Amino acid sequence: MAKARVKVPKSVKKGQAFLVKTLISHKMETGLRKNKKTGKKIPRKIINKFVCTYDGKEVFSSDWHPAVSANPYLAFYVKATKSGPMNFKWTDDDGKVTKKSVKISVSG
Amino acid sequence: MRKSYQGIWTLAALAVAFSAFAVTGFAGEDKFGKYQVGELRTGYTYSTPETRAMQDDDFDNPAFLWVDEGEALWNKKEGKAGKSCASCHDNASASMRGVGARYPVYNKKLGKMQNLEQRINQERTEKMQAKPFKYESKQLLGLTMFVRNQSKDMPMSVSIDGPAIPFFDKGKKFYFQRRGQLDMACANCHVDNPGNMIRANRLSQGQSNGFPLYRLKWQKPGSLHRRFRGCNKQVRAKPYGYGSDEYVNLELYLAWRGRGLPVETPAVRM
Numbered sequence: 001m002a003k004a005r006v007k008v009p010k011s012v013k014k015g016q017a018f019l020v021k022t023l024i025s026h027k028m029e030t031g032l033r034k035n036k037k038t039g040k041k042i043p044r045k046i047i048n049k050f051v052c053t054y055d056g057k058e059v060f061s062s063d064w065h066p067a068v069s070a071n072p073y074l075a076f077y078v079k080a081t082k083s084g085p086m087n088f089k090w091t092d093d094d095g096k097v098t099k100k101s102v103k104i105s106v107s108g
Numbered sequence: 109m110r111k112s113y114q115g116i117w118t119l120a121a122l123a124v125a126f127s128a129f130a131v132t133g134f135a136g137e138d139k140f141g142k143y144q145v146g147e148l149r150t151g152y153t154y155s156t157p158e159t160r161a162m163q164d165d166d167f168d169n170p171a172f173l174w175v176d177e178g179e180a181l182w183n184k185k186e187g188k189a190g191k192s193c194a195s196c197h198d199n200a201s202a203s204m205r206g207v208g209a210r211y212p213v214y215n216k217k218l219g220k221m222q223n224l225e226q227r228i229n230q231e232r233t234e235k236m237q238a239k240p241f242k243y244e245s246k247q248l249l250g251l252t253m254f255v256r257n258q259s260k261d262m263p264m265s266v267s268i269d270g271p272a273i274p275f276f277d278k279g280k281k282f283y284f285q286r287r288g289q290l291d292m293a294c295a296n297c298h299v300d301n302p303g304n305m306i307r308a309n310r311l312s313q314g315q316s317n318g319f320p321l322y323r324l325k326w327q328k329p330g331s332l333h334r335r336f337r338g339c340n341k342q343v344r345a346k347p348y349g350y351g352s353d354e355y356v357n358l359e360l361y362l363a364w365r366g367r368g369l370p371v372e373t374p375a376v377r378m
């Protein structure tokens with residue numbers, strides 16, 4: 001079900017920091033809610049890890065917890081070094097991984 | 109009799125609108141730009157700056173995850189006829205431009221009003237010979253938002269002439285009819301009190317131009333009928349079903365009330 005969107009500038013200058021925006025569709029079930037009819041707890045199912053790699057290095061990562069909203073949005077800055085792919089990885093509680101890759105083109 | 113009745117409401121709306129300006133510190137008519145037409149203001153103008161910022165940027169707006177899915181469905185072949193929406197309608201940005209702004213419309217075959225969701229499902233069953241989507245499913249929401257998004261910023265302009273007249277009257281009656289244990293009509297909040305707080309929420313004029321919209325409380329997009337049902341439950345009335353005639357007539361009346369406001373689909377609200 002998870003569907004991801006990533007937005008980066010079309011081209012960036014070398015050495016410059018650029019904004020990376022990410023959004024993924026996910027219910028982020030906290031594990032604290034109860035099923036109204038049966039009274040049973042709905043099991044937790046969230047994305048607990050986000051990793052971004054670029055130029056062969058991990059440039060950004062974060063651990064997520066149950067307080068993160070549904071359809072999490074995350075934006076951060078990365079310094080441009082060289083052209084190439086930027087890879088994103090969202091890891092679910094059940095081990096399911098959603099991947100996305102975008103091209104970064106660096107000028108100068 | 110009828111005319112004076114309307115006059116009173118207009119006066120009331122005016123008075124409330126002005127007092128709301130004073131209370132919330134909004135001054136001047138131009139402040140809201142395209143989101144205000146005369147006395148009409150979209151829910152956007154009652155939102156917090158944070159919520160507005162989410163709607164302003166198409167990337168930050170989480171509803172676009174569903175719109176993307178709607179776009180994929182537009183091009184997906186389904187059903188026995190082996191057709192997709194695009195097989196007949198081709199490029200949605202040209203063929204669907206303006207469609208969302210004029211729904212609901214009178215459907216001769218059904219002999220009643222039909223909203224966009226119902227139209228999509230009719231096309232699916234008749235032309236594509238595919239299964240209709242469930243109301244409020246992510247597929248139907250996505251496709252409806254995708255189609256209505258093609259009319260973004262176009263003024264709402266439903267037709268209330270000819271065969272639509274009796275349905276318009278029913279919708280109008282619904283709007284002013286008190287209902288539920290709290291004995292409240294739509295107008296009691298959305299005409300008498302826009303801009304005021306109802307517990308922790310700020311009431312708006314209840315315009316329909318941004319639907320289906322992403323509601324932060326729901327953590328997903330929802331249809332106008334879901335909103336109607338929520339409102340009806342809050343005045344402790346029994347809600348009508350999704351896609352029921354009562355709600356489609358009300359949808360027509362609401363679209364007429366907000367005539368001239370730009371289509372905002374998919375909007376973001378609290």
